Amino acid sequence: MAQVTHVHKKYDTTHSLSDWKNIYIVSVFAFLDAFQFAFFVWTFWPYVQQLDPTISASFVGLIMAVSGVGEAVAAPVLGWWMNKTGMVVPPILASIVLTVIGNVMYITLNAWPVHLRSTGLLVSRFLNGAGSGNRGCYLAYIAAASDTSDRAKSMGMSGGGALIGLNVGPAIQIMFTWIGDGWNLGFMQLSMYTAPAILALVINAACVLILLFLLDDNIDRFNPEDADTNSALSIAAANDSDLERNQVETNRLDVIAVTVCMTTRAARMFMTANVESIGAPFSELMFNLDNKEALTYNSAMQGVLGSLTVVMFFVYSMTPYTKWVSERLNCYVAMVFLLIFHLITMSWPFLPGHLESCDRFMGNGTHGWDWCTSLKPINMWVYYVSYALVYGIGLPCLNNSLQSLYSMVLGKGRQGLMQGVNQAVGCISRILGPIVMSTSFSSYGPQVNWLIEIGLISIFIVMWTGTYRRLVPGGYVVKKRVIQLAGKGIANPVDSGDSDSYDSKSTISEILPGETLEQELERINRKLSEISQKSGKENQTTL
Structure with a gap:
C-alpha cells in the first residue's frame, strides 16, 4: 500500500486567494496615515526654536524619543487587541483618535505659557507616536488577506504606500512656506509650521471614513476551516x-531568522532617526543655510526622494520584480548602498577646506558647537543626490522586502501581536536613536554620528552574510x-x-x-x- x-x-501557490480589494484599501490608508505623520520632520526644529529658543538639540532628540516610546507602548497593545477580537478597524480607529489629540495640542502650543510649551511638545509627540502604533495591525491584516505567492507584492503595496507617505510628507511643507510667521488667531498661531498639522487633521478624518465605510473587517474570514x-x-x-x-x-519558527528580521528593522529605523533628529541643523551647519533655505532645500530633496519611492512602489506592485530578485538579496544590496552613502558623505579629516558657518553656531550661548572648526565641508550636491537615490531606492527595497520576509517567516494566521512586537522592537531605535544622535551631534559633531552608522551597517552586513541561508519562509x-x-x-x-x-x-x-x-x-x-x-x-x- x-x-x-x-x-x-488552498495551499497550492498556483491559485491566488488574495483579497486585492481590501489590500488596495489598506495600502491607501497606510499611505495617508504615514503622509500626515511625516509633515513635521523638517518643520519641527524651527517650530521648536520659535516656541522656545532655549530648547537645545539634545532636548529635541528627547522629544523625538518620546514619540518612539508612544509607538512602542501602543503597537503591542493594538496588535494584541486585534488578535483578541479578530478585528482590525477598532484598534486602528483608537490610534487615529490619539493622533488627532496630539495634532490639536501641537497647533495650539503658541497660545500656551512659554514654560509649559516644552511639556506640551513632549505630550503631543507621545500621542502622535502612539497613534502610529497601528502599523502592525494593518500589516497583519495584509498578511491574512494575501496568498503566499502574492505576499511580496501585497506587502510591497502597503509598505510602499507607507514609505511614499513618509518620504513625500515632509515635502508638503513647501506649499506653506509663503505663510511665514502667519497670523495670531488667539487660540493658535496659523503659520508655515502649524498649517501642515491642520491638513493632518483633515487627513485623519478621511482615514476614519475609509475604515468605516470601505474596509471589510474580520481577518478570520481569510482562513476558514477546510471542508472535508x-x-x-x-x-x-x-x-x-x-x-x-x-x-x-x-x-517551527526559526527564532534566529525572526530575530535577524526584527533587529534589521530596528537598525534601519536607527538610521532614519539620524536624519529626523539632526537633518535640519546638519544642513544649516554644513551648507551655511538659514532656517528658510534649509527648509526649502530639504523639502525639495524630500520631493525627489518621494518621487523615487513612488517609482519603486510601482516596480514592486506592477512588475514581476519580486519574482526575479529574492527578498534576501534586496535587503543585502540595500544595506551595502546605505553603507556607501555614509562613506561618501562623511566629513573625513583629510578633506580640504573649512566650514563658513561656524561663527553662527559657536559661543552664542545657545549651541556652543566648539567642534565646528574641526569639520571639513562636503559637497552639497553629493549629499542631496546620494541621499535621494539611496533613501529613495535602497530604503524602499529594504523596507518592502524585509517586511515581506518577516511576514512569510511568521506564516498564516493572526499576526497582530508579533507584528506589533516587531514594531515595538523597531521603536527602540526611535527611542534611543534621536537621543544618541542628537546628543553626539551636540557634543562631538556629525562625524561621530556617521561613524556610529557606518559601524552599525557593517555589523548587519556581516550578520546577514552569516545567516543568509536561514532567512527563508518558514513557520507555515x-x-x-x-x-x-x-x-x-x-x-x-x-x-x-x-x-x-x-x-x-x-x-x-x-x-x-x-x-x-x-x-x-x-x-x-x-x-x-x-x-x-x-x-x-x-x-x-x-x-
Whole structure:
C-alpha cells in the first residue's frame, strides 16, 4: 500500500486567494496615515526654536524619543487587541483618535505659557507616536488577506504606500512656506509650521471614513476551516483507496531568522532617526543655510526622494520584480548602498577646506558647537543626490522586502501581536536613536554620528552574510490529506525500486535541501498528477 500526501488546493501557490480589494484599501490608508505623520520632520526644529529658543538639540532628540516610546507602548497593545477580537478597524480607529489629540495640542502650543510649551511638545509627540502604533495591525491584516505567492507584492503595496507617505510628507511643507510667521488667531498661531498639522487633521478624518465605510473587517474570514471534501485524486482512486482524516503539521519558527528580521528593522529605523533628529541643523551647519533655505532645500530633496519611492512602489506592485530578485538579496544590496552613502558623505579629516558657518553656531550661548572648526565641508550636491537615490531606492527595497520576509517567516494566521512586537522592537531605535544622535551631534559633531552608522551597517552586513541561508519562509502550516492507494499492483510513486508490496509507506511532502515552500508545493502537485495518471492506468489494466 502506498501512502501519499495531498496538499489541499488552498495551499497550492498556483491559485491566488488574495483579497486585492481590501489590500488596495489598506495600502491607501497606510499611505495617508504615514503622509500626515511625516509633515513635521523638517518643520519641527524651527517650530521648536520659535516656541522656545532655549530648547537645545539634545532636548529635541528627547522629544523625538518620546514619540518612539508612544509607538512602542501602543503597537503591542493594538496588535494584541486585534488578535483578541479578530478585528482590525477598532484598534486602528483608537490610534487615529490619539493622533488627532496630539495634532490639536501641537497647533495650539503658541497660545500656551512659554514654560509649559516644552511639556506640551513632549505630550503631543507621545500621542502622535502612539497613534502610529497601528502599523502592525494593518500589516497583519495584509498578511491574512494575501496568498503566499502574492505576499511580496501585497506587502510591497502597503509598505510602499507607507514609505511614499513618509518620504513625500515632509515635502508638503513647501506649499506653506509663503505663510511665514502667519497670523495670531488667539487660540493658535496659523503659520508655515502649524498649517501642515491642520491638513493632518483633515487627513485623519478621511482615514476614519475609509475604515468605516470601505474596509471589510474580520481577518478570520481569510482562513476558514477546510471542508472535508474529496479531492480530484481521491475521486479518481475512489474504487481502490480510502480517504483518511486531515493531518496538520506546523513548521517551527526559526527564532534566529525572526530575530535577524526584527533587529534589521530596528537598525534601519536607527538610521532614519539620524536624519529626523539632526537633518535640519546638519544642513544649516554644513551648507551655511538659514532656517528658510534649509527648509526649502530639504523639502525639495524630500520631493525627489518621494518621487523615487513612488517609482519603486510601482516596480514592486506592477512588475514581476519580486519574482526575479529574492527578498534576501534586496535587503543585502540595500544595506551595502546605505553603507556607501555614509562613506561618501562623511566629513573625513583629510578633506580640504573649512566650514563658513561656524561663527553662527559657536559661543552664542545657545549651541556652543566648539567642534565646528574641526569639520571639513562636503559637497552639497553629493549629499542631496546620494541621499535621494539611496533613501529613495535602497530604503524602499529594504523596507518592502524585509517586511515581506518577516511576514512569510511568521506564516498564516493572526499576526497582530508579533507584528506589533516587531514594531515595538523597531521603536527602540526611535527611542534611543534621536537621543544618541542628537546628543553626539551636540557634543562631538556629525562625524561621530556617521561613524556610529557606518559601524552599525557593517555589523548587519556581516550578520546577514552569516545567516543568509536561514532567512527563508518558514513557520507555515501544512494541511494535508493522507490517501491510501490500496490497488494491487500499484507501485509506490516515491520508491525508486520495482517493489509491488502493498504496505510500503512513504510521503512526498518532505522538503528537499534548499527547497522553499513554494517549490515544495509545486513538486508535490507534479507528483500528484503523475500518481493520478498511474492510478488510472492500473485501474484500466485490472478491469
